[in-house]
Amino acid sequence: MSVRTLPLLFLNLGGEMLYILDQRLRAQNIPGDKARRVLHDIVLTMFNKSFIEELLKPQELYSKKALRTIYDRLAHASIMRLNQASMDKLYDLMTMALKYQVLLCPRPKDVLLVTYNHLDAIKGLIHDNPPLLHLVDETFRQLIEVYGCLSAGEFQLIRQTLLTFFQDLHIRVSIFLKDKVQNSNGRFVLPVTGPVPWGTEVPGLIRMFNSKGEEVRRVKFPHGGNYVIAPKEGSFEVYGDRVLKLGTNMYSVNRPMETHTSGTSKNLASQTQQSIAPNPLAKEELNFLARLMGGMEITKPSGSEPGFRLNLFTTDEEEEQAALTRPEELSHEVVNIQATQDQQRNQELARIMGEFEVKDQPRWSASKGDDLLAMMDEL
Amino acid sequence: MVAADSEGPRDPGVRQAAPGAADVHWCALPFRVLLVLTSHRGIQMYESDGSVMVYWHALDSRDASPDSTQAVFARGIASCGHFICVGMWSGRVLVFDIPLKGPNIVLSEELAAHPASVTDIASEPAQEPDCMADVVTADDSGLLCVWWSGPEFKLLTRIPGFGVPCNSVQLWKGIVAAGYGNGQVRLYEASTGALHVQINAHARAVCALDLAPGVGKLLSAAEDTFVHIWKLSKSRESGCTEAAPLL
Numbered sequence: 001m002s003v004r005t006l007p008l009l010f011l012n013l014g015g016e017m018l019y020i021l022d023q024r025l026r027a028q029n030i031p032g033d034k035a036r037r038v039l040h041d042i043v044l045t046m047f048n049k050s051f052i053e054e055l056l057k058p059q060e061l062y063s064k065k066a067l068r069t070i071y072d073r074l075a076h077a078s079i080m081r082l083n084q085a086s087m088d089k090l091y092d093l094m095t096m097a098l099k100y101q102v103l104l105c106p107r108p109k110d111v112l113l114v115t116y117n118h119l120d121a122i123k124g125l126i127h128d129n130p131p132l133l134h135l136v137d138e139t140f141r142q143l144i145e146v147y148g149c150l151s152a153g154e155f156q157l158i159r160q161t162l163l164t165f166f167q168d169l170h171i172r173v174s175i176f177l178k179d180k181v182q183n184s185n186g187r188f189v190l191p192v193t194g195p196v197p198w199g200t201e202v203p204g205l206i207r208m209f210n211s212k213g214e215e216v217r218r219v220k221f222p223h224g225g226n227y228v229i230a231p232k233e234g235s236f237e238v239y240g241d242r243v244l245k246l247g248t249n250m251y252s253v254n255r256p257m258e259t260h261t262s263g264t265s266k267n268l269a270s271q272t273q274q275s276i277a278p279n280p281l282a283k284e285e286l287n288f289l290a291r292l293m294g295g296m297e298i299t300k301p302s303g304s305e306p307g308f309r310l311n312l313f314t315t316d317e318e319e320e321q322a323a324l325t326r327p328e329e330l331s332h333e334v335v336n337i338q339a340t341q342d343q344q345r346n347q348e349l350a351r352i353m354g355e356f357e358v359k360d361q362p363r364w365s366a367s368k369g370d371d372l373l374a375m376m377d378e379l
Numbered sequence: 380m381v382a383a384d385s386e387g388p389r390d391p392g393v394r395q396a397a398p399g400a401a402d403v404h405w406c407a408l409p410f411r412v413l414l415v416l417t418s419h420r421g422i423q424m425y426e427s428d429g430s431v432m433v434y435w436h437a438l439d440s441r442d443a444s445p446d447s448t449q450a451v452f453a454r455g456i457a458s459c460g461h462f463i464c465v466g467m468w469s470g471r472v473l474v475f476d477i478p479l480k481g482p483n484i485v486l487s488e489e490l491a492a493h494p495a496s497v498t499d500i501a502s503e504p505a506q507e508p509d510c511m512a513d514v515v516t517a518d519d520s521g522l523l524c525v526w527w528s529g530p531e532f533k534l535l536t537r538i539p540g541f542g543v544p545c546n547s548v549q550l551w552k553g554i555v556a557a558g559y560g561n562g563q564v565r566l567y568e569a570s571t572g573a574l575h576v577q578i579n580a581h582a583r584a585v586c587a588l589d590l591a592p593g594v595g596k597l598l599s600a601a602e603d604t605f606v607h608i609w610k611l612s613k614s615r616e617s618g619c620t621e622a623a624p625l626l
């Protein structure tokens with residue numbers, strides 16, 4: 001499995017989260033300045049310099065639990081609060097959307113274009129905030145540096161790693177069902193029409209050569225699909241036409257956002273079995289989480305700006321009902337980091353935090369360390 | 380299915396495969412059949428009834444490049460004669476010498492001809508006296524290497540790639556059949572590396588090729604959801620390979 005997958009997974013899921021939150025904030029008529037505050041705070045946390053640096057180091061993808069914990073933290077990086085049911089639904093929508101995008105990528109390398117589509121849209125959300133824009137552009141440049149020289153084979157492995165992460169997830173999403181890109185059993189529909197990937201020929205031709213390399217015969221055959229040649233290649237620069245539509249914002253204020261979790265249980269039986277077996281990487285995962293969250297600067301809400309609760313459902317009753325009827329297997333257990341009870345882990349955390357350069361932030365003091373541990377205790 | 384476990388099995392039976400299990404192959408040697416599994420942890424070989432693990436080769440992550448930007452795994456398994464070949468993330472091909480029976484399996488050679496991770500290995504018994512090729516290895520860069528197996532493997536031909544991974548490879552009557560990431564299936568003359576047939580077979584990456592040696596039918600399966608069957612033959616006049624679509 002590829003060790004270059006985590007940044008793409010994190011940034012794309014983060015992008016989907018911002019699309020959904022943006023839509024819900026407008027649908028729920030949250031005042032413009034509060035909505036803007038939430039989105040900007042999340043982007044600021046997501047693109048924190050040390051955080052991105054940690055992310056870009058070659059490493060294995062960790063468990064679904066660890067990743068879910070990060071998004072819980074990210075969603076609560078500002079003055080907005082989400083109930084468990086809403087957070088569950090948000091995460092379901094994020095993961096299914098990304099699964100769809102990765103699955104339908106024409107070429108493995110196009111996963112990068114999907115990522116760039118998300119980043120382009122994020123820049124649109126924060127266009128009135130130059131320092132934040134600069135931060136996102138910095139990440140853009142680093143991505144180009146890391147992924148620009150990877151081979152097609154490496155991208156194939158990255159895509160395979162991503163798809164393995166999403167294996168057995170078949171939650172039905174209203175928008176997908178309506179657009180007929182997902183079947184009622186939760187499987188996505190793979191189209192057999194449209195442009196072929198850049199670098200692929202339209203199927204249907206056999207060419208035969210003699211031992212001198214001269215073409216001696218051509219035979220056409222019916223392929224079964226209805227493909228056309230790709231018009232042009234998407235841009236991999238910081239600015240450019242991506243051509244690919246996957247990864248762009250599919251939510252407008254009026255589009256439905258329901259998910260259907262009933263009836264998906266039988267496929268998750270194997271998944272639950274796996275999670276019971278002891279995970280030898282558990283300690284590594286926790287250290288990694290601690291490092292990432294140590295890099296995440298959480299802006300504490302100032303006293304004058306009260307928080308608010310966002311609901312991913314249309315009514316509070318619906319949200320309550322969803323919490324009660326959620327199938328057992330889909331319950332995302334958030335990792336409980338009992339940092340204060342473990343002496344060794346305390347030392348590890350303290351060492352990691354010591355590694356972060358903090359000369360630009362005079363706020364740093366021993367109390368910040370306590371804040372971090374306290375934050376983890378709340379999870 | 381027998382599981383891939385980190386320390387080796389404690390008892391036989393069916394267990395879940397480790398995440399990222401990469402490859403599995405029945406190796407039908409002339410005198411015994413072994414089940415070979417590869418994963419990111421190592422290479423395991425079992426007796427054909429899964430009862431006993433006869434060999435375990437751990438993949439040492441320290442073997443990886445110093446800046447550890449590559450994942451460690453084994454991929455691509457084939458048997459030829461009394462050898463079993465297994466491909467590695469580094470591009471190396473491990474050649475194991477298999478005894479008539481028992482666990483005395485020895486790593487006899489490491490072939491270093493691929494600059495990129497090995498994707499697949501295919502073999503067939505050597506055909507005519509003048510056609511010695513019996514193993515072909517493929518990698519992520521699309522490079523194909525044709526070998527003659529023996530106490531020391533000999534590299535016969537290199538067929539360069541064109542920037543696209545070769546995901547699957549087959550060998551039949553001195554013909555190399557290769558399936559690529561851009562949906563093409565190509566047929567080459569194994570001894571010379573000459574391209575004889577190029578099929579724009581699929582709209583997405585070819586995942587797997589299979590071949591029915593008795594009748595010369597080649598099956599290609601790809602991510603575009605299609606499966607095709609091709610009839611391979613050698614032209615009487617030119618001796619060149621031809622392919623015709625059957626399905």
